[in-house]
Amino acid sequence: MKLRKVSAAAAAALVLSLTATACGGDDDKDSGSGSGDGGTIKVGIKYDQPGLGLKEPGDKFSGFDVDVATYVAKELGYEPDQIEFVETKSADRENALARGDVKFITATYSITDERKEKVDFAGPYLLAHQDLLIKADSDISKGTDLNGKKLCSVVGSTSAQNVQKEIAPKAQLQEYSSYSECIANLQSGAVDAVTTDDSILAGFAAQDQYKGQFKLAGLKLSNENYGVGVKKGDTATVDKINAALEKMVKDGAWDQAVKDNFGPAGYQNEKAPKIGVIVS
Structure with a gap:
């Protein structure tokens, strides 16, 4: 990881900027300065990914990304009740940061060269892999076992298409609008497997209504460095x-x-990645 040095001029400009913000009344609230004086910090997460970022009844939030965000915010000087979680869907993450809608984003945000042109990343904080979620008693043990089977992912996702293209050309692709629908169809037997990041799949499988019913195939079809x-x-x-x-x-x-x-899904997580080390 290359660290950029800040010039004296840039440092002076930063001081002036912070001074102006401090005099700006309500504008100070979401600065993330860690003042702990009753201000808040806005953090972008997903609202619909169990185990990662989920908005629950009563405006409660849960998941690994939420836990990471809460810990980070604490280190920046904010207590949990000073965090305002903002839904940031995948297509709007770069814009949300550019607009200043949020201070930072923890939302299964894979670090890529293309994204680094638009935003900066801390981390990575989790190394995930594309995988398959299958029934606990399934005999699928490798990608080629999907030939002739029904494989589910969401509309617009490249995950299922990659499996179909690279390892199981005869897999029957089924697409739904959400992973929740895919998981429900896996439970009913309408599909044989669901594919996306293993962390996302494990999060869904960990829900109370699904515990013990599914397992990850452990194929590690890609490396996803969440930042x-x-x-x-x-x-x-x-x-x-x-x-x-x-x-x-x-x-x-x-x-x-x-x-x-x-x-509960038998998720075999990688060790915590080292800061600045991207696994390709």
């Missing part, structure tokens, strides 16, 4: 978040968050 998205150029926040992530791993909170959110 914390930050507005382009905000290297100070990137550095603070990286320090928070390192602390989270060191004090055991990272391991506990994995166990709390992914356990």
Whole structure:
């Protein structure tokens, strides 16, 4: 990971910017400065991914991404009741950061060269892999076993298409508008497997109504390095978040968050990745 040096002029400009913000009344609330004086910090997450980012009844939030965000915000100086979680769908993540809608994003946000042109990333904080979710008693053990079987993913996803193209050309692709529909159809037997990131699949399988019914095939079809998205150029926040992530791993909170959110599907998680190390 290459660290950019800040010039004296840039540092002076930053000081002036912070001073102006401090004098701006309500504009200080979402600065993420860690003042702990009653301000809030806005954090982008997914609302519809159990085990990662889920909005529950009563405006409660749960999931690994939520746990990471809460820990990071704490290190920035914010208590849980000072965090405002904002839904950031995949297509709007870069825009949400550019507009300043959120201070940072933890939302299964894979670090890619294309995205790094638009935003900065802290982390990675989780290494996930594309995989298959199958029934607990399924005999599917490799990708080619999907030939002639029904494979489910969401509309517009490349995951199922990649499986069909690379390892199981005779797989019958079934597409739905959400992974919730895919999982329900897997439970009913209407499809034989669901494919996307293993962390997402494990999160769905960990829901109470599905515990013990599914398992991951463990194929590791791709590497997905989840990072914390930050507005382009905000290297100070990137550095603070990286320090928070390192602390989270060191004090055991990272391991506990994995166990709390992914356990029931037999999720064999990778060790916590090293900051700045991207697995290709």
